[in-house]
Amino acid sequence: MNTQTPSAAGRLPFTLGGALAGFRACVPVALGVAVYGVLYGLLARQKGLSLVEAQSMSLLVFAGASQLIALDLWSRDLPVVSLIATTFIVNLRHVLMGAALSPQLLRLSPGRAFGSLFFMTDESWALTLARYADDRRRGLVSDGAFLIGAGIAVYVFWNLSTALGHVLVRGLDDPARYGLDFAFTAVFTALLVGLRPRRSDALPLIVATGAALLTARLCPGKWYILAGALAGGLTAALSHAPVASEPEIR
Amino acid sequence: MSPLATALLTILGMALATYVSRAAGLLLMRRMTPGPRTERFMRAIPGAILASIIAPSALTAGPAEIIATTATALAAWRYRNLPLAMLVGVAVVFGLRQFMG
Incomplete structure (x- = not known):
């Protein structure tokens, strides 16, 4: 890996097919994310955020955990600084995640790499990492667009479910009642096994x-x-x- | 400033903070050539993040979750099918919670 400078390694392909593969792979997980998107939309309304505010947060921040924590801090006199600082701290794990994907991201044009990173969530990151590890074992050339495809799947479901939760849903059972809270633990467990430690x-x-x-x-x-x-x-x-x-x- | 403008500017600040966290890892790695120690560090990060994400909900939530995590891991190892492993985990935890509260 020492010798993997971007120019020496060459560019990775970045195709629509790769993005679609990422999107498809991520849909089952994105459905699980949507359960929490509905919950976020519902809680945001209860907390007094307008649809515009709740939806802007899902469109621009696009980070489930920090959005739910922000709702907790949200009040009439907005604690602007602590909201922004807390968001950054909650998301610090992304730094390591982005670094872990850098062998592939460094082989994309900066625009594609930094554009893809906007959509990186825990879920799309983990799926992409698993896919690239699998490609490497099979000696296949990875498609750099997998990350953005997987990320857009989460993005679409997260935003649609935010609107749904804010506008339509008037009450929501605890996801834990149906074991849905465990979906994420299960996905990340399976991906850890897939890394074949x-x-x-x-x-x-x-x-x-x-x-x-x-x-x-x-x-x-x-x-x-x-x-x-x-x-x-x-x-x-x-x-x-x-x-x-x-x-x-x- | 109107309350809506303040709220939207705050959200913009949160968006910026989040994007910086997403971009920082690649920015750092663009600037450095990893030595052997850094390389071992980076190699261990993916597994360590996944293990850390699942640790509290898999191991300290109760026996139902421990059993369901084991079942998920076995299913993932045997069938290499992510949606299937997810279903197994949710089904096992749902079933066990009926009995274990």
Whole structure:
């Protein structure tokens, strides 16, 4: 990977077919996201946000966890600074996610790469990562448009469900009653299995899990993801395992 | 400023903060050539993020969730089909919660 400078590696294809593949792969997950979009729209109305305000947030911010947390902070005298600062902190995990996709993103034009990143959510990121890992194992050339296709699937469902929740839905059962809250845990579990961790990955994964559990107990919000990711990454960085036992096929 | 204008400007600020977080990882990686340590760090990040996302809801929510996570992992390993694994997880957790409260 040291030698993977953008020019040396060459550009990745960025096709409509790749975007459609990402879109299709993400639809089942986006349906799960829509359950929370309805919930967000409904809560936003109860909190006094107009449809324009609630929808602008879904269109522009497009980040479920931080939008729900923002509703919690929303009040008559808007705490502008803490809303913006909290949003940034809740989304810090995206920094590591974007970095993890950089081997592929660096091989796209900056416009395509930074455009795709606008649509990156936990769900579309994880699906794209799994797809690229799979491509690499099979020796296939990845399509750079997969990320934006998957992201747009989430974007469409998130925004339609926001409107639906705000305008139509007058009451919503707790998603947990139908086990729907577990859909995300299930998806991310399946994607973790799909990464096919090797024996040398065990220690970083265990440390990440431990750090995440501890942080989740101590701090509210999504800090546990960032804490676990950093702990796992540092464990791997400090270990003496040989780098890249898997040859990179590109 | 009208309340709506304030709200929309706040939302714009939140949008900017979110986009910066989404773009920052690539911006950083454009500027550096990773050494072996950074490379090991970056290689471990995807798995570590996924494990961290699921850890609280999979392991500390209760026995139903632990069993459902195990079932999901087995289904994903055996069938390599994401929607199917998702259905298995939701169905198992839904079924078990009927009995376990």
